[in-house]
Amino acid sequence: MEKIKNQKHTKETLHYSISIMLERASYYGFRALVVLYMVGETLKMGDKEALSIYVWLTASLVFSQIIGALFGDLLIGNKKSIIIGGIIQAIGAFSLCIPSTKALYLGLFLVVLGNGLFKPNIISNFGKTYLNKTELLDSAFMIFYLAINLGSFLGILLVGYLGETYGYNIGFVISGVLMLISTIPIFLSEEKRLDKIEKNEFPINERVLNILIAFIVVGLFWGFYEVSSIRTFDLQLQLSEISTLDIPNHLWQSINSIFFLPISIIVIILWTYFYSSQFFKLMLGFIFGVISFGIVLLIPEVPTEQHTILYLISLLFLAISEIHIAPIIHSILTKYSNPKYLAILISLAFLPTKLISLVLGLFNDKLYDNPILGLKIGIVGMTIIGIGLIGYIIINNKNTYDNNFYEK
Template sequence: MNEGAHKIERKELFGHPMGLYILFFTELWERFSYYGMRAILVLYIISSVSDKNPGLGWEESDALALYGWYTMLVYVMSIPGGIIADKWLGQKKTVLYGGLLLCAGHGILAVEQMWAFYTGLILIVLGVGGLKPNISTMVGGLYGPGDDRRDKGFTIFYIGINIGALASSLLVGYIGETIGWHYGFGLAGIGMALGQIVYMAGQKYLEGIGEKPESVIKTNEAGEEEMPSNMLKQIFEKPLSRYVTLAIIALGVYLIAVEGIIGYGILTIALSFGIGVIMVIYQDITQIERDRMTVILISFLIVIVFWGAFEQAGGLMNIYTKQKINRVVMGYEIPASAFQAVNAAFIILFGTAVANFWVWWKHRGKESSSILKMSMGTIIMGIGFIFMAIASQQAGTEVGAKGMLIFLILAYLFHTLGELSASPVALSFITKLAPAKYVSIMMGFYFAATGLGNKLAGAIGESAQAEPIKVEVKAEKDQLTQFVADTTIENGHNFELHGDLTIVNQNQINVDKDGQNLSEFIVLNEENIKTIRTRVNESNEKDLTAVIKFEQDEEKKKEVDAPIQAYKAEVEIFELENDREFSTFMLIFAFTAGFGILLIMFLKKLKKLTHGAEDTRKGSAHEEQEGFEVADKEDDDK
């Protein structure tokens, strides 16, 4: 930051620089656009192309996989975004260009074309990467060293973030679900455009903040060594890091070339360089610093585990809310996306209380280290999935049953309480332990760990969805009208039928509904029958229900004469699907709770490895007063 920036006389409002409010509204609208789009993204992807509000019609597992990749890349791109600002453009211009990319991305998403969908997501990833890591740094630059208003300034800034997240989930979610998905994306884009206008119009209040760096400082005032400028070169110069990195690269190449798993192959290759960098750093630091690095790596694992579970909110839990939670309150069915606002609302309600609890806890002489807070936060967050499991049991009583809304709310409450304990201290803890010349690299790894947590969330959600059993429809309209209205088929509406599943023999499966064998309405080939038999044999359930979902195929519709001929179908075994979701929720709870407890058991040893890094406090007496950001991991630059 330009030292002269602190000497500039700044116009103030309510005791703070006007620039704070420019950044406040910029970030409010940026988060409005991001969380609004996030609230409806998965729901849009899985909505049938023949629905009244048509989506892409993807399978749920595919939608959750894309969601994982997208949210991972959003945070991973913060690394180059920070580097570009620090080395070339400065924070101010990087935020400006990032905002323009976001405006373009959200605007393109409003176009109902597949090229627009992918292009929009790519531009949003790039835009968030440029804006998110740098705008918080600019907030800090508004205040000089030792300025007591700095903590309050960040508090105001984070209030804007949560207001944006709260409002967007309600407004964008409502517009997207009730009027049209692309109208929702368009509204998110309008929000980002407003933020960009505020930012560009308020440049005079940001004079001297986040300017283009005049030079790259190689040695700081303490005389610390220059940070290695070519880390990749060092990876391959040292034998151990070279062999390990090449071995992991070979694994990535194998996944791509032999298994055809391109995405995970590329991810494996990227991880190989990260592991190589860690190995190079380990060989370059003192024993005390190595001990602290060990704790940092463990904290990265906490970050991955925490966000891998927490980010089910935008994926699996979002779908579950849409399909299997009773959202009717006083005769009105609340849109599923609206519940993405619950986390933000709870942060606003309980953020100060949780922060004050930890201050009170410490003043009583109790253990209050960052590792404890992160561990307890992970456990508390995991408890929330018990309530999702209870809701799953309720929804599993019969086809069409739904879980009670209160259990979804309780799940979000515990997720938020866990976030408020774990998230605010994570980044500051890492910066305290990291070797001075590698702090920037460790911050990059923190964002990468956050991204991996998001990808893990998508993978977990994907695993909770069984591969659909796709079948052809052979029923005539007259056969189906005893179960559905004529107009349902004539108008091409989707519908489903269910009946008792019985395996008659090796080659025959019956689905009985009121004496009618529904399996006669579809074509079950040998592979379909084998899949059903395998799933039934793996289950402990005795009484099983088969659900046949009929969906109109828009492409097929153009080629046939009768409406019924345009339908395609899928078969799912209701009890097995429900058991799979219940098991996923319980496994997330068991793993997060077990992981957190294990860390607490080794807390003394872990604290010893920090060599008192948390014992020395710098700055104000507020110690670790951090901002709370809804479902956001960058508690940046405190």
């Protein structure tokens, strides 16, 4: 670990973080209401039909982001894509105020289209602001990731509550307004000109290898996270019923956030002043993930109230694990890719995660019947990946040492 000198975050970091926070608040607030709206008194859809539409909505975002990235990188530019996407997504939210099935489908289509333009391009533009100070990339994306999580939490809390309390139209209007406001910081930000970015000096084979490893490793992390969460969620339900701790039922659903916020702030400060390699952080993420799942494995199938503390400790380590994984994928892609095509690469980063989740989803019936099995798969898988990353770091350090020796 080495001290970072003469580098600092700028107002652009604040602008982009506010923008993504508002966009996530808009999107997750909208998402919290849309199924309730479909099965409510206005449209009176069946549960099966509403959930089918919801699944289509979330699945189609992966492909819309690829299309949006292509537009941003190759046709209209990243900044224009963000602004146009934000406006389209807002119109989509407003469309749902019209009480008809046609307006529903139009609104969902516009939300998907707008999100596809907005999300990969804002991540790309944010990353480009740090290409002349790559040691700060990890802390920058941690700030960005914190903003995403705060926006998601506030959106569900604020938009979801107001929509359910005062009517779905109020919720959709607030969602649309938040989306429009999210484009204002982008108007105020200058787009990073590619001719002012320092050229990527890494050999092409090293760049390709690091990007491929990041794709696969992060996809596997979320896959193992998903199969192990079956047991974690089961424990949450049981402990929320028997725990004597003064934790309201609705807070059990977002208890991760209690740990996520303070740990994120600590990590942001640490990574802003001290640098360690991105793959070292990934390795730590998997180690903390194994510790978290190992603690859960110690809790018996039918827990008692005394096991609540163990469960909360496991969530603490899981939050530390996620923090060392999720922001780093975008940091690695930004550092090693060609900035001209960064949005495209970022949009493709979602595919391994979805593909691995789809494959593991084929075994959901067995995992739901035996949630401990999913937990064991997560522990073994994360241990193997963690050991692999240790080996990759050792080989990289040896190659760096040999190169420096021969240069001397």
